[in-house]
Amino acid sequence: MTAISSLTKLLSCMQGLDYVLLVITLSTLSWYTWLYIKSKRQSHPLPPGPCGLPVVGNLPFLKPELHTYFHGLAKEHGPIFKLWLGAKLVIVVNSSELAREILRTNDVIFANHDVSAVGVVNMYGGIDIALLPYGPKWRMLRKICVNRLLSNSRMDASASLRRVETRRTVRYLADQARVGSPVNLGEIFSRMISNVMTQMLWGGTVEEEEREIIGAEFSELVTEITDLLLKPNVSDFFPVLSRFDLQGLAKRMQGPTERMDRLFDRVINKHLGMDRESEGKGNDFLEVLLKIKNENDENAILDMNDVKAMLMRFLCNRKSYFAGEMGDNGILPAT
Numbered sequence: 121m122t123a124i125s126s127l128t129k130l131l132s133c134m135q136g137l138d139y140v141l142l143v144i145t146l147s148t149l150s151w152y153t154w155l156y157i158k159s160k161r162q163s164h165p166l167p168p169g170p171c172g173l174p175v176v177g178n179l180p181f182l183k184p185e186l187h188t189y190f191h192g193l194a195k196e197h198g199p200i201f202k203l204w205l206g207a208k209l210v211i212v213v214n215s216s217e218l219a220r221e222i223l224r225t226n227d228v229i230f231a232n233h234d235v236s237a238v239g240v241v242n243m244y245g246g247i248d249i250a251l252l253p254y255g256p257k258w259r260m261l262r263k264i265c266v267n268r269l270l271s272n273s274r275m276d277a278s279a280s281l282r283r284v285e286t287r288r289t290v291r292y293l294a295d296q297a298r299v300g301s302p303v304n305l306g307e308i309f310s311r312m313i314s315n316v317m318t319q320m321l322w323g324g325t326v327e328e329e330e331r332e333i334i335g336a337e338f339s340e341l342v343t344e345i346t347d348l349l350l351k352p353n354v355s356d357f358f359p360v361l362s363r364f365d366l367q368g369l370a371k372r373m374q375g376p377t378e379r380m381d382r383l384f385d386r387v388i389n390k391h392l393g394m395d396r397e398s399e400g401k402g403n404d405f406l407e408v409l410l411k412i413k414n415e416n417d418e419n420a421i422l423d424m425n426d427v428k429a430m431l432m433r434f435l436c437n438r439k440s441y442f443a444g445e446m447g448d449n450g451i452l453p454a455t
Contacts, residue, residue, distance in 0.1 A: 147174055167211065169193075169202035177204025179357065190214055206357030208234070228254060237355040237362045238348055241373045242436075248429035250437075260420055261430070268408050278320050285316045314339045321431060324404040325391040337383060342435050344376045349436075384428045406431065 170193060172178040182205075183189040190212055193201055199215035213219050222230050231254035235246040243251055249261040268274075289312045296303050318335040326334060353369050355362035365371055391406055409430060413422040 150174075166202050166209075167200045168197045169204075170197070172204045175206070177206055179205050206354075207359065208357055231258070234356075236349070237353055237359075237365070238351075238369050238373045241370050242345055242349065242377050243432060244425045244429045247426060248433045250433055261426075264409075264412060264420060264422075264430075268412065269405055281319050281323070282316050285312050285319075288312075311339070314342075317434060320405055321434060322387050322391070322404050322406040325394065325406055326387060334383065334387065338380070338435060341376050341380045341383070345373070345380070346436060348373050348376070380432065381428065384431060388424070388427070405434070 170178060170181070173180060191214065193212070194214035199218055200211065200213050203210045203212060213222060233251055233253075235243075235251045239251060240246045246252070249258065249265065252258040252261070289308060293303060293308070314335055315332075318331060318338065323331065348369055351367075351369060354366055355364075355370070362370075387406065388410070391410065406427075409422065409427045412420050413424070413427055
């Protein structure tokens with residue numbers, strides 16, 4: 121009782137600044153004590169890493185050129201080290217040997233992905249192949265992609281689409297070069313890739329003129345969605361705050377996602393309204409996915425949201441998919 125009375129008297133005598141400093145000191149001690157206890161409870165020790173600040177961890181020390189920053193940390197802490205980004209523990213691998221060990225030898229262990237708060241809204245609750253945890257459904261979706269959508273025979277059959285669109289783009293660039301007109305290469309290549317991808321997704325369902333109109337709408341929405349997905353979100357670093365959506369990113373994502381969903385419904389309904397003679401002529405991705413959905417095969421069970429999530433993934437990753445920059449595990453190597 122005497123100790124409590126003494127503490128109460130001490131707090132009442134403290135000035136505002138002193139009180140703040142005391143709270144900060146106690147918070148810091150509590151933070152490092154919690155980290156120490158947590159590290160001791162783990163069956164396997166964590167790799168070394170730079171010290172961070174309480175609560176925010178290493179977030180304030182990140183630099184825009186992450187690969188250079190990580191290279192510097194690797195020189196100090198070794199080829200594998202840890203960072204605390206807010207409440208999220210991140211393990212950074214900075215050597216080809218360790219990357220091979222993780223991505224090839226132990227790929228199943230590291231197959232799961234951390235779904236962002238905005239990604240949950242965008243990808244129908246995170247049910248697409250890039251966000252699902254490793255398990256039966258993930259293996260089923262991967263099998264569909266490898267054997268039914270991205271097989272060698274299908275890629276060979278669609279080579280003419282890529283060839284025609286590439287030639288069209290080259291001719292356009294040559295025409296602009298002859299008259300000395302400036303061009304936006306990023307926009308031109310993005311349009312080219314978008315045209316190829318939409319033809320592969322539903323080229324046999326939607327006629328060319330309408331496909332260009334729908335493709336332009338999808339391209340605009342994909343740009344808006346991608347911008348939101350790439351914005352740093354405090355909810356991703358502090359999951360306990362995700363319910364509050366402090367930056368409003370999840371709410372902003374609802375608009376373009378709902379418009380995208382209506383466009384999917386428009387294309388799907390058009391396919392469902394096709395007569396039997398028209399079906400099978402294009403054999404696009406949409407037709408394949410709808411066939412799988414209607415087959416009721418216990419080894420490949422899809423609902424309409426699964427179909428839409430698959431289409432959404434191809435659209436949002438169209439640049440990486442076309443250029444081969446990103447693997448099916450969603451890892452983009454830094455060079």
